[in-house]
Amino acid sequence: MRVEAEEPLAGRYQLLSVIGRGGMGTVWRAYDERLDRTVAVKETVLPEGLTEGERRAVCRRLVAEARATAALRHPGVVTVYDVVIVGGRPWIVMELLRARSLHEVLARDGPLPSARAAEVGRAVLDVLRAAHAKGILHRDVKPGNVMLADDGRILLTDFGLAVHMLNGNTIVDTMVSGIEGSPAYLAPEQVLGAPGAATSDLWSLGVTLYAAVQGSSPFHRAHALATMVAVLLGEYEPPDNAAPPLRALIDGLLRQDPAARLGTAEVGRLLDIAAGVDRVAHSRPFPFRRPRAAALAGIATLAATVIVVGAWTARVRPDDTLAVLSSDDQVSRTVAYHEPDGYVVEIPAGWVRADEKDGVHWHDPANGRHLRITPVRGDPLTGLREAERDATHSGTYPGYRRLRLEAAPEVARDAAEWEFITRGAHRLTSRMAGYEFQFSAPERRWTPGQRLYDAILRTFRS
Numbered sequence: 001m002r003v004e005a006e007e008p009l010a011g012r013y014q015l016l017s018v019i020g021r022g023g024m025g026t027v028w029r030a031y032d033e034r035l036d037r038t039v040a041v042k043e044t045v046l047p048e049g050l051t052e053g054e055r056r057a058v059c060r061r062l063v064a065e066a067r068a069t070a071a072l073r074h075p076g077v078v079t080v081y082d083v084v085i086v087g088g089r090p091w092i093v094m095e096l097l098r099a100r101s102l103h104e105v106l107a108r109d110g111p112l113p114s115a116r117a118a119e120v121g122r123a124v125l126d127v128l129r130a131a132h133a134k135g136i137l138h139r140d141v142k143p144g145n146v147m148l149a150d151d152g153r154i155l156l157t158d159f160g161l162a163v164h165m166l167n168g169n170t171i172v173d174t175m176v177s178g179i180e181g182s183p184a185y186l187a188p189e190q191v192l193g194a195p196g197a198a199t200s201d202l203w204s205l206g207v208t209l210y211a212a213v214q215g216s217s218p219f220h221r222a223h224a225l226a227t228m229v230a231v232l233l234g235e236y237e238p239p240d241n242a243a244p245p246l247r248a249l250i251d252g253l254l255r256q257d258p259a260a261r262l263g264t265a266e267v268g269r270l271l272d273i274a275a276g277v278d279r280v281a282h283s284r285p286f287p288f289r290r291p292r293a294a295a296l297a298g299i300a301t302l303a304a305t306v307i308v309v310g311a312w313t314a315r316v317r318p319d320d321t322l323a324v325l326s327s328d329d330q331v332s333r334t335v336a337y338h339e340p341d342g343y344v345v346e347i348p349a350g351w352v353r354a355d356e357k358d359g360v361h362w363h364d365p366a367n368g369r370h371l372r373i374t375p376v377r378g379d380p381l382t383g384l385r386e387a388e389r390d391a392t393h394s395g396t397y398p399g400y401r402r403l404r405l406e407a408a409p410e411v412a413r414d415a416a417e418w419e420f421i422t423r424g425a426h427r428l429t430s431r432m433a434g435y436e437f438q439f440s441a442p443e444r445r446w447t448p449g450q451r452l453y454d455a456i457l458r459t460f461r462s
Contacts, residue, residue: 008033009091010084013041025062029096032081039081042092053458056411057451059090066092068136068159076127076155078147085409098150102143102208106215114243117212118274120146121249123154124205125271129264131159132198139196141204142185143211183227184217188256191228199258202267206253213241246274334459341375343435346459348452359436368425369441369449371456380416380431381407387429388418397422408432428453433462 008014013030019040020027030041044062046055063083070080082093102120105112112120124146131138140158147155183191187203190196211217218236221227234256239247249270252262262270334346337353339360347353351362351371359374376383384405391397403419408430411417415432426446429438437457441449 009041009086013039013084013091013093015041030093032093038096040094040096042094044089044091046089051458052412053454055088056457057454059088059411062090062092066090069157071134071136072127072130072159074127074130075153076123076130078155078157085407088409088413097147097155099147099153099155102146102148102212105148106143106211111215111241112212114213114241114246115275117209117242118246118271120148120154120212121205121209122268122271122275124156124208125264125267127156128198128201128205132201132264137196137198138201138204139190140182140185141201141208142182143208144182146208183224183231184220186228186231187258188232188234189258191231197258198264199261202253202261202264203258205267206250206261209242209246210236210239210250210254213246214239243274245270249274336459339373341373343373343460343462345373345456345461347371347456367441367445367449369445369452370439371453372436372438374436374438375434376431376436377434380414381405383431383436384416384418384429397427399423430457435460435462 009030012034013032015028015030017029018026019029025045026043028041028043030039031037032039044059046058050058066080066083069077078097079095080092081095084091084093111117124141128138128141136159138156138159141156145156145158147157149155185204185207187196187200190200207217207219214237218239219227219230221230234254236254239250242250249262249267252270253267255261333349335349335351336344336346337360338344341360347362348364350366351364354361354363356372359372362371364370388402388405392400397420399422401421403421405418406416408415408417411430412432415430417431418429420427421443424443425440426443426449427438427440428450429436431437437453437460439449439453439456441453
């Protein structure tokens with residue numbers, strides 16, 4: 001389909017034609033009038049029926065994806081040129097990649113030869129090494145996110161679920177709550193809701209390599225929850241199409257215990273060997289081990305019980321990915337406050353309210369989280385810039401480090417946000433609709449804190 005827009009996007013990018021569609025967006029071939037080059041523009045297409053808070057959460061994640069991708073200057077990562085906010089949605093401008101995903105290749109052409117699969121694995125491993133070295137965990141390695149470009153490059157795309165790590169492990173409580181991603185490629189610890197690590201990405205690489213030589217994930221089932229149980233059981237048919245070193249590699253990555261999985265050095269060694277041999281022979285034996293159902297039945301039974309009893313809330317998305325949120329993360333009880341300043345807001349029960357000169361404060365004595373709401377006037381972005389100057393001059397925030405201060409039309413019309421860190425606390429100040437909201441939480445618990453903040457904002461009425 002070809003589209004000639006009357007006005008270029010953001011006054012610069014002329015949308016030309018659709019080159020791809022996914023569950024959450026459309027990718028356009030576009031022309032950058034300022035730099036005279038063809039680019040790809042990823043348009044966010046939000047599902048119908050989302051609340052305003054859910055729309056904000058999706059937009060935040062897409063902007064985070066662009067930032068995570070831009071942070072990785074690597075030939076195996078698509079280059080991000082720009083992010084523009086138009087119509088309350090982020091549009092990500094990237095290099096135009098003429099490529100097919102590994103998923104498309106497998107669907108149209110069938111499984112890859114073992115040596116070619118190993119070449120793909122080497123390229124993906126190289127990107128993962130670079131990401132992990134920067135403390136970034138991808139969390140969604142799968143054939144659909146591996147691109148085989150016409151120019152010979154192999155790229156790993158879609159860092160939309162990426163999170164940062166500390167000492168090789170996802171910081172506790174900084175992941176998106178519960179499970180997100182494609183369940184047939186998730187590691188068992190992620191299915192169980194535990195924090196992921198670099199070894200979780202390596203498990204997903206192992207499943208992707210299995211799919212590359214066999215055609216599909218060994219854990220795929222008709223229903224997402226059944227797929228999760230299959231992952232936890234850990235049994236899979238041997239990848240008969242794989243050369244011995246690649247079989248040994250897959251077996252070494254698909255171990256239930258993350259500590260028992262092969263490390264990147266050994267993974268790289270086996271991929272190098274597999275890339276240079278055919279299917280039939282290798283001088284060194286590579287044993288293949290299938291997990292026994294008896295040893296893992298307890299895990300599967302526990303997982304099935306958790307799912308059936310309802311300790312988890314599952315949501316299957318249209319693109320067959322799954323989000324499972326722990327019930328502990330839900331706000332079970334709130335108190336509605338009707339404030340003299342003309343607004344109503346629901347605050348978690350147990351938080352302590354206080355009237356101060358700078359507005360109404362609520363403090364969470366159990367987890368150190370804090371919210372302030374203050375009526376304000378004037379342009380939101382200008383006001384936040386002035387607030388930052390005043391705070392810097394007065395030393396209000398010891399150890400201050402700005403993360404961003406910018407307009408935030410993806411949050412609300414004319415909104416602006418100021419995010420920063422100060423002495424172990426993470427703060428986000430938002431201005432919109434005549435009010436300033438400042439939320440803070442301990443740095444190590446920021447992501448669940450921000451989810452809670454978004455939930456509170458959804459209840460705000462003025």
